[in-house]
Amino acid sequence: MSVIRTNGPSSLRADLNIIAGMITPGARVLDVGCGDGELLDLLARKRNVDGRGIELSQEGVNACVTRGLSVIQGDADTDLRDYPDDAFDYVILSQTIQATWEPREVLTQMRRIARHSIVSLPNFGHWRVRLQLLLGGRMPVTKELGHSWYDTPNIHLCTLYDFVDLAHEAGFRIDEALSVTGSTSQPIGTVGRRANLFAELAVFSMSRQS
Amino acid sequence: MSETSQKDHPAQPDIKATRAKMTFGPGEPLTLDCGVQLAPFTIAYETYGTLNADKSNVVLVCHALTLDHHAASQNPVTGKPGWWNSIIGPGLPLDTDRFFIVCQNVIGSCMGTTGPKEINPRTGTAYGLNFPVITIADMVRAQAMCLEQLGIRDLFCVIGGSMGGMQVLQWASAYPERVFSAIPMATAARHSAQNIAFHEVGRQAIMADADWRMGDYIAAGVTPSKGLAVARMAAHITYLSEPALHRKFGRNLQDREKVTFGFDADFQVESYLRYQGSSFVDRFDANSYLYITRAMDYFDLAADHGGVLANAFRNTKTRFCLFSFSSDWLFPTSDNRQIVHALNAAAANVSFVEIETDKGHDAFLLDEPELFATLNGFIGSAARQRGLA
Numbered sequence: 001m002s003v004i005r006t007n008g009p010s011s012l013r014a015d016l017n018i019i020a021g022m023i024t025p026g027a028r029v030l031d032v033g034c035g036d037g038e039l040l041d042l043l044a045r046k047r048n049v050d051g052r053g054i055e056l057s058q059e060g061v062n063a064c065v066t067r068g069l070s071v072i073q074g075d076a077d078t079d080l081r082d083y084p085d086d087a088f089d090y091v092i093l094s095q096t097i098q099a100t101w102e103p104r105e106v107l108t109q110m111r112r113i114a115r116h117s118i119v120s121l122p123n124f125g126h127w128r129v130r131l132q133l134l135l136g137g138r139m140p141v142t143k144e145l146g147h148s149w150y151d152t153p154n155i156h157l158c159t160l161y162d163f164v165d166l167a168h169e170a171g172f173r174i175d176e177a178l179s180v181t182g183s184t185s186q187p188i189g190t191v192g193r194r195a196n197l198f199a200e201l202a203v204f205s206m207s208r209q210s
Numbered sequence: 211m212s213e214t215s216q217k218d219h220p221a222q223p224d225i226k227a228t229r230a231k232m233t234f235g236p237g238e239p240l241t242l243d244c245g246v247q248l249a250p251f252t253i254a255y256e257t258y259g260t261l262n263a264d265k266s267n268v269v270l271v272c273h274a275l276t277l278d279h280h281a282a283s284q285n286p287v288t289g290k291p292g293w294w295n296s297i298i299g300p301g302l303p304l305d306t307d308r309f310f311i312v313c314q315n316v317i318g319s320c321m322g323t324t325g326p327k328e329i330n331p332r333t334g335t336a337y338g339l340n341f342p343v344i345t346i347a348d349m350v351r352a353q354a355m356c357l358e359q360l361g362i363r364d365l366f367c368v369i370g371g372s373m374g375g376m377q378v379l380q381w382a383s384a385y386p387e388r389v390f391s392a393i394p395m396a397t398a399a400r401h402s403a404q405n406i407a408f409h410e411v412g413r414q415a416i417m418a419d420a421d422w423r424m425g426d427y428i429a430a431g432v433t434p435s436k437g438l439a440v441a442r443m444a445a446h447i448t449y450l451s452e453p454a455l456h457r458k459f460g461r462n463l464q465d466r467e468k469v470t471f472g473f474d475a476d477f478q479v480e481s482y483l484r485y486q487g488s489s490f491v492d493r494f495d496a497n498s499y500l501y502i503t504r505a506m507d508y509f510d511l512a513a514d515h516g517g518v519l520a521n522a523f524r525n526t527k528t529r530f531c532l533f534s535f536s537s538d539w540l541f542p543t544s545d546n547r548q549i550v551h552a553l554n555a556a557a558a559n560v561s562f563v564e565i566e567t568d569k570g571h572d573a574f575l576l577d578e579p580e581l582f583a584t585l586n587g588f589i590g591s592a593a594r595q596r597g598l599a
Binding site: 050052058061062064065066067068069070071072073074079082083084087 | 529531550551554555556557559560561562563564566580583584586587588590591594
C-alpha cells in the first residue's frame with residue numbers, strides 16, 4: 001500500500017493550491033497519488049496542462065476517469081519504473097511519500113522521469129508532534145497525521161530536515177520550499193530550525209542537481 | 211465494390227440505423243497475413259447516427275468472437291436486441307445523436323461477411339477448410355477497406371471488448387495517426403496459453419463430431435451441431451465466474467426433488483449450459499468458430515514488434531482508456547494491466563479502470579453502472595478534445 005492521501009479532500013487542500021502555482025502552463029504533468037483528481041482537474045482547468053495520474057484506490061481512479069482525467073490504477077513504489085526518461089515536465093507527489101515503501105527509490109524514479117519534482121509532506125518535526133511524544137509518551141495523532149500507530153498508512157514519516165537530506169542524496173536541488181501552517185503558507189529560504197518546528201506541512205519544488 | 215442497403219430493419223427506436231453489405235470484387239483483394247489474396251469478399255455492417263460534415267465523429271465498434279454487426283439493432287436470426295443496446299443510443303456513452311457509429315461483421319465470420327460457409331467462386335461450393343486462415347490484423351485491414359469506401363479515414367474512437375479489444379489494439383498500433391481514442395476492454399495484447407487451451411478444446415469438440423466431415427458438412431447437408439454445442443458450453447463457462455454461477459444456480463436441481471442417479475441434466479447449471487450450447491448452433495457456423503478462435507490464438511502484438519509491446523505504440527498520440535473486470539479470469543486484470551504498462555513505457559495518454567463485478571468476462575456486455583459512468587467520462591473528455599462536444 002502506498003499511494004494514499006492522508007487527508008480527506010473536502011475543500012481544496014492548502015498544499016494543492018501551492019503546487020498548482022508552481023506549475024508552468026501547458027506542461028506535461030504526472031500526479032502520483034492523485035486521489036479523486038482534485039489537483040489534476042485544477043491544473044487542467046487553470047494551467048492547461050497535459051495531465052496524467054496514478055492512484056492506488058480503484059474508487060479514486062474511477063472518480064478521475066468519470067471526470068475526464070487520464071488516470072491509471074497503480075502504485076508509486078512499483079509503477080514509476082514503466083515511464084521512459086523525461087516523460088514529463090513535472091511529477092507531483094503530494095502527501096504520499098510518507099506512505100511509500102521505498103521513499104528513496106520513489107524519488108530516484110521521479111528524478112528520472114521528469115525535469116522537476118514537487119513533493120508535499122507532513123512534518124513529523126512539528127512542535128505539536130514532538131510535544132505529544134515528549135509529554136504524552138504516546139505516538140502522536142494530529143490533524144495532518146490523523147491515524148493511530150496501528151492503522152496508519154504512513155509508514156515512513158520524517159521531519160523536514162530528514163526530507164531535505166534525502167532529496168539531496170537522491171540528486172535533487174531544492175528550488176523553492178514553502179511551509180504551510182493552518183491556511184497560511186510562507187516561503188522558506190533554507191529549511192532551518194524554525195521551519196522544522198513550526199511547519200505543519202511543507203511543499204518542495206526541486207530539479208535535478210546537475 | 212458494390213453496396214446494398216436495407217433501411218427498414220428494426221433498430222432501437224430513435225436511432226438512425228442502416229444495415230448494409232459491401233462487396234469488393236476480384237480486382238480489390240484483401241491481403242491476408244498468411245499470404246493469400248482474398249477476393250472477392252463481402253463485409254456486412256451496420257451504422258447508427260449521422261456522419262458529420264468533416265467526418266470527425268466516427269466510432270468503430272469491434273465485436274467479440276461469436277457476436278456480429280447487430281450491435282444496436284434486433285438480431286435477424288435470434289430476434290434478440292442488439293448486444294450493446296446498453297451502450298449505443300441517444301444519450302448513452304456511444305451517443306447516436308453525436309457520433310456516427312459503424313460496426314462490421316469480421317472477416318471469417320458467418321453473419322453476412324465472407325467466411326468459410328460462403329461459396330468459393332473457384333469451386334462453386336462452400337469454402338470449408340479451403341478458406342484461408344485469418345488473423346486479427348486481417349480483420350482490421352478489411353475494416354479499414356470498408357471504411358475507406360465509405361469515405362472515412364479517421365476514427366474518433368475505436369472500441370470493443372474481448373476479441374473486439376484485440377482489434378482495437380491492432381487498429382491503434384497499425385494506424386496510430388487515424389485513431390484519436392481507443393477503448394480496449396476485457397482483452398489482452400496476446401492470447402494466453404490457458405485461452406489457447408480452451409479454444410483447442412472447442413475446436414477438437416467440433417472436429418470430433420462425425421458430421422463435421424473434414425469441414426465439408428455444408429455440401430453433405432449436415433451440421434456438426436453436437437461438437438459445436440460442446441465447444442460453446444466449454445467456452446460459456448469461461449465467460450462467467452464461479453461466484454456468478456453459484457449465485458445463479460448453486461447446486462439447485464432442475465425440475466426435480468432429488469438426483470436421478472443417471473446422466474440427465476439433474477442440476478440447473480447443466481440444463482442452462484445445454485441450452486446455451488443448443489441455441490448457439492442455430493446462429494453460428496462451426497468452421498467460422500474454428501477460424502476465428504485461431505485468429506485470437508495467433509494474436510501477439512508484442513511478437514509483431516520485436517518482443518517489446520511498448521514498440522507497438524511508439525510515439526502514439528492516441529488517447530487510451532482500458533477497462534478490465536475484477537472477476538474476469540479469461541482476460542484478467544493482469545492481462546489488461548500489461549497493456550497499460552506498455553503504454554506508459556511509450557509515454558502514451560492512458561487511463562485504466564477496473565470494474566468491480568462478480569459477472570466475469572461477459573460483464574463488458576452487461577449493464578454495469580460504473581462502466582457506464584467512467585465510459586461517459588472518458589468519451590466526453592475525448593469528444594471535447596476533438597471539438598465534438
